[in-house]
Amino acid sequence: MSQPSNAAEQNITNALISGLANFAETPTRDDVEAKAKQLADIFGYTGDMRGIVTAALISVDTRMGAGVSLVDVAAKHDDLWVRKREDIEWTYSNAYEGFLREDGWPPSMVTSLGDVTGRILGLLQDPHSEGTSWNRRGLVIGHVQSGKTANYTSLIARAADAGYKFIIVIAGIHNNLRKQTQERIDKAFIGRSSDPEDRRNIGVGLNPNYPHPATLTNINEDFNKNTATKSGWKINDFSKPIILVIKKNVTTLTALHKWLKDLNAKGDGRISDVPMLLIDDEADNASINTNKEDLDPTRTNGKIREILSLFAKSCYVGYTATPFANIFINPDAYTDEVREDLFPRDFIYCLDAPTTYFGAEKVFLDEESSQNIVRPIDDCENFIPFAHKRDDKLPELPASLYRALDQFIVARAIRNLRGQTNKHCSMMVNVSRFVPIQRAVRDFLSLREKRIREAVKANYRMPESASSTNEYMQGLKRAFDDEYSAAGFAWSEVKAALHGVFEHLHLYVINSKSDEVLDYGRYEKEGVGLTAIAVGGLSLSRGLTIEGLTVSYMYRNTKMYDALMQMGRWFGYRPGFEDLCRVNLSRDSINWYAHIADAADELTQQVKRMRRDGLSPKDFGLYVRSHPDSLLVTAANKMRSGEEITIEQSFSGVLIESYIVSTDVNANKDNFKLVEELWRQGFGGRNEEETSKGFIFRDVPIGIVEAFVRRFECHTNFSPRKLDVLNYIEQIADHRLEADVLLISPKNGTGGGDFVLRHQARAVGEDQPVGTAWLLNKYRVASRGDEGLGLTDEQREEATQFAREGKAEQLARKKRDSKDEGGEVSVSDAHFRMVRKKPLLMVHSLEPKGKQIPGPVAAFGISFPYGDSETIKAVVNIVWLRQMQGYGDNPDDEEDYDD
Known part of the structure; x- marks a missing residue:
């Protein structure tokens, strides 16, 4: 049967989710299927309904709590100013919420996101407030791959509605991450593609009379001297907000500071009449222990401070999933002035993860789910040892990596059988920081994939007695028996579906030296789900979203909290295929991930406790700095030689x-x-x-x-x-x-x-x-x-009350049928x-x-x-x-x- 287009499937999914939102009580599976059939008849839809029903079931079961904030109790700040401002027209934020609903977000999640970012906006300064000078410094702590970008995009939209005129988003240290963030901001806020060769309206910009913000960056160009010189613009040349999406490096920040100072500052060297918001995505990344001049953490943070100090009215909000970061752990790396200026002295906001989030709890802490997901790697050291060098020869790949490839191919076949052909499906391989090794790994995997493809083509329609004699078919059958025999399909069905896996399967090497791009958007335009195997190192380890990540294979040896958690690209949302996900790791990494997940949960509980006791962010900073686990992070940042x-x-x-x-x-x-x-x-x-x-x-x-x-x-x-x-x-x-x-x-x-x-x-x-x-x-x-x-x-x-705080809407269901009454709150x-x-x-x-x-x-x-x-x-x-x-x-x- 031919597959419907992504657009047709998305339209009926959105219609179904919207219809279910009107139910007085949570609909059962039978309710959802009946409503789906009714809508299919109305729309004349004849495509596969399984993926649509699954998406709708997940939607009605998705909840997100309000999170918890810790504020400076001594500061004179009215966090209710947003409610008191009756003049705010929520043009940008309403458009963004509409964009999310059209993109398939559950209505309850859109509402929750608006509520949370409304609270965070209240923790910023009212841009219309009296006073010639003010600044606010805050931190938002989320979860890896849990929707931090959506959160700060919503905050940007609300801040622009409230009167913030100049907005900077610092999007990590890599070009591919900056480009990814620019593309998201283009759709969700600017409303126009920033591709110089394709300046069409997109996303929120499809709304009539949308007031497009201005930008001086695009998907190809970061902010630099040429950009500034060519523009000749001043901030006050625009009546609408200006937004820049830039990398976190010294050269970019220096160019931006010079432009702001030369063209926009007045006689006193400050910009007095432009309220400014700076979003520092992956705020902990400046703590990275590197001697590379352009990534030097002291100079980077110094430049951020200098840019903030140019504005008489500024707000800095860091976003991170790993709060063991420079703002808490490395107080001696910067001058007192820098540390004071970037420390989130005014507020810390801990976001709750939605109930459908596939996070560290499920992957590492819950014994039952962890046993289903995590697979230890015991054979990689003889092939790609932890301590390898960039010019080492790679004779072959470990058998465990080939098994992971078999897992991925079988999992993709099952996803296709579940009606997810139009959805992206990816495999991540992260075994080396060196580009030559990454390329060698890709070459071996490519050769193996070619042989499996040929074996499948020759055998997928053959009787089992014949196909089982092929060694590559044997490997796929073992992957099915060992991993996916309970996934709802017989081997005969999966074998028949294997041939379709290879139609849009591609291998990529992702790093700054590669011109290969994981362009999921291109395939979406064609109504196709990309099947991608991505081999890389640091570029895969921080910030880059890998769509539909199903199988991960990582053999890297670091125990730095921020680096290790950011390498966990498998965290996120896995609608309709969570049971198929596999994470292959060294045993040491499995142990450390579990330990870090516990430590991160401790920090969140500490924020809640400090809020209850009327304490401030500085007290949380002291707690994190004196936490035993800070020793590892601090030592690595400070110890350049053999001193104690x-x-x-x-x-x-x-x-x-x-x-x-x-x-x-x-x-x-x-x-x-x-x-x-x-x-x-x-x-x-x-x-x-x-x-x-x-x-x-x-x-x-x-x-x-x-x-x-x-x-x-x-x-x-x-x-x-x-x-x-x-x-x-x-x-x-x-x-x-x-x-x-x-x-x-x-x-x-x-x-x-x-x-x-x-x-x-x-x-x-x-x-x-x-x-x-x-x-x-x-x-x-x-x-x-x-x-x-x-x-x-x-x-x-x-203790149960502590666990329940902020999570009244998060009683996650483990089963989605009419008999399920909702799960228990998890008390740790x-x-x-x-x-x-x-x-x-x-x-x-x-x-x-x-x-x-x-x-x-x-x-x-x-x-x-x-x-x-x-x-x-x-x-x-x-x-x-x-x-x-x-x-x-x-x-x-x-x-x-x-x-």
């Missing part, structure tokens, strides 16, 4: 666990003897209470907990962290007089006995450290939810930590699976409550940093930076 550095750290609201444990038999015997001794004594004469997963002793003197940690024989590599814990306990012991002790001993565990813990079975990851060490998966000892054991009903309810250990008033010591007995490591093994963790202001001095050197980071992923060595 000292960092002030706090463990307030933090869980510290012995994630690397000793497998020495005698050490574990001594540790279990220590547990037995204190258990027999009731940990200072306290009564033992049973929990659902072991035993708890309440109100144990803090000195006994300190003695336990001090006497516990940990692995040498954990010794510095153990010392930090002891120092911190000593710091807080004057007011934290007691702690709870939780002995984790699950009823279904093995072993056990009088004063002997039952064991928890744990998998042993590949590539364990040499010697008597066991590095635990995801760097976690406790299971999720363990910190809630022993809490009172009142405390559990309080960070929420439990918020309601505890005492430290919690958790003790474990771990039984390693297999014979690789002798067991049982003793481990512990200690969870500190929020509210302590004490800090300790943590000292690290370059040896520690190398242990934490592994092989360097130094941006100075990157070959795909823009010239």
